[in-house]
Amino acid sequence: MSDDPEEMLSWDETVFRDEHVFEIDYLPDAFHHRTSQLESLKYALRPAVRGSRPLNTMIQGPPGTGKTTAVQKLFGELGGQSDIQTVRVNCQVDSTRYAVFSRLFQGIFDYEPPSSGISFKKLFGQLTERLVDDEDVLIVALDDINYLFYENEASDTLGSLLRAHETHSGVKIGVIIISSDLSLDVIDEIDTRVQSVFRPEEIFFPRYSVDEIHSILRERADRGFHQDVISDTELQRVAELTAESGDLRVGIDLLRRAGLNAEMRASRTITGDDIESAYEKSKHVHLSRSLRGLSESERALLEVLIDHDGKQAGAVYEAFEAVTGLGYTRYSELVNKLDQLGIIDASYADVEGRGRSRELSLEYDPQAILDRLD
Numbered sequence: 105m106s107d108d109p110e111e112m113l114s115w116d117e118t119v120f121r122d123e124h125v126f127e128i129d130y131l132p133d134a135f136h137h138r139t140s141q142l143e144s145l146k147y148a149l150r151p152a153v154r155g156s157r158p159l160n161t162m163i164q165g166p167p168g169t170g171k172t173t174a175v176q177k178l179f180g181e182l183g184g185q186s187d188i189q190t191v192r193v194n195c196q197v198d199s200t201r202y203a204v205f206s207r208l209f210q211g212i213f214d215y216e217p218p219s220s221g222i223s224f225k226k227l228f229g230q231l232t233e234r235l236v237d238d239e240d241v242l243i244v245a246l247d248d249i250n251y252l253f254y255e256n257e258a259s260d261t262l263g264s265l266l267r268a269h270e271t272h273s274g275v276k277i278g279v280i281i282i283s284s285d286l287s288l289d290v291i292d293e294i295d296t297r298v299q300s301v302f303r304p305e306e307i308f309f310p311r312y313s314v315d316e317i318h319s320i321l322r323e324r325a326d327r328g329f330h331q332d333v334i335s336d337t338e339l340q341r342v343a344e345l346t347a348e349s350g351d352l353r354v355g356i357d358l359l360r361r362a363g364l365n366a367e368m369r370a371s372r373t374i375t376g377d378d379i380e381s382a383y384e385k386s387k388h389v390h391l392s393r394s395l396r397g398l399s400e401s402e403r404a405l406l407e408v409l410i411d412h413d414g415k416q417a418g419a420v421y422e423a424f425e426a427v428t429g430l431g432y433t434r435y436s437e438l439v440n441k442l443d444q445l446g447i448i449d450a451s452y453a454d455v456e457g458r459g460r461s462r463e464l465s466l467e468y469d470p471q472a473i474l475d476r477l478d
């Protein structure tokens with residue numbers, strides 16, 4: 105690319121050196137500002153290197169603060185050890201005990217369990233037998249475990265993992281649970297029978313400061329953009345906008361979109377306007393992520409709510425039932441899930457002459473939801 109920032113981009117030129125670094129699944133080489141968290145996690149996992157069961161761990165922190173990345177980094181390092189198996193399960197995708205164990209099976213055997221379907225007991229048995237035969241330690245990361253709670257599957261899943269050695273002698277499994285739902289008291293919400301065997305090490309990932317965000321994004325921008333595409337002043341604005349939610353994904357998405365905006369103007373540099381207009385979309389990365397995992401009925405309920413924003417639960421149900429034919433109990437479960445995800449607010453309000461009733465309102469701009477539901 106030409107060095108003259110004033111010169112226009114020609115059609116075959118780009119501001120990007122490597123656009124891939126702005127993608128969601130990119131694992132950065134540099135991972136700063138998380139030294140103490142990585143140390144704590146290493147401490148908990150170290151017994152596995154000696155062939156013992158690692159300490160169970162609970163990682164908590166708001167979205168986009170590096171929890172998944174920290175685990176992936178350490179799993180990458182441990183992957184070289186012959187007697188350790190590591191599997192990360194995304195509970196937004198695998199949100200039942202059976203689905204979690206199918207994923208573990210796949211991680212250990214390198215192929216999927218039979219599609220004809222085998223019982224949970226059999227699946228569990230084959231998995232533990234293999235671990236004992238190979239004398240392997242298994243470390244399981246249940247990422248976004250909050251989704252197991254929303255589906256009422258968390259206690260069974262954790263119970264099976266934590267008590268595996270009671271039914272299958274010699275099996276060594278350590279569990280890392282990761283939650284970004286700070287309103288969820290994980291320990292309090294699991295059954296007492298599971299609580300008694302779950303005393304995890306706790307590691308907290310706080311939000312990054314604006315300066316930390318700036319330095320992380322500078323590193324990413326240097327890899328992703330050609331030289332001088334984004335100045336420190338513009339990057340500071342990106343860092344400030346990112347700090348509004350604290351989710352680093354917003355900043356990374358913002359850099360990419362701002363780069364695309366600059367390209368659209370055939371410009372070699374990103375301006376404040378490129379950033380501000382990109383932010384209108386990037387600020388919703390969390391919403392997009394939450395919507396992606398919704399079932400058909402949950403989507404149907406959201407669509408109904410878009411036309412009934414702020415109405416009483418009973419009135420919303422009538423419209424929902426007309427579309428889906430589902431019963432009130434199922435409807436209430438769906439309302440709870442959307443509430444827990446922070447997409448809607450379902451709080452009790454006094455209704456004149458009728459006591460207390462739930463009022464359902466959207467937590468996001470209806471158009472932003474609609475745009476992302478397709």
Ligand SMILES: Nc1ncnc2c1ncn2[C@@H]1O[C@H](COP(=O)(O)OP(=O)(O)OP(=O)(O)O)[C@@H](O)[C@H]1O
Pocket residue numbers: 127128130131132134135136137138165166167168169170171172173174248283284309320352353356
């Ligand atoms: N210290 C860091 N250095 C470089 N990149 C980082 C750092 N922390 C986070 N990131 C980047 O920010 C994005 C979000 O990080 P990550 O997925 O690890 O967050 P999380 O806390 O697991 O989020 P969630 O709870 O929503 O799943 C990723 O693209 C990751 O590469």
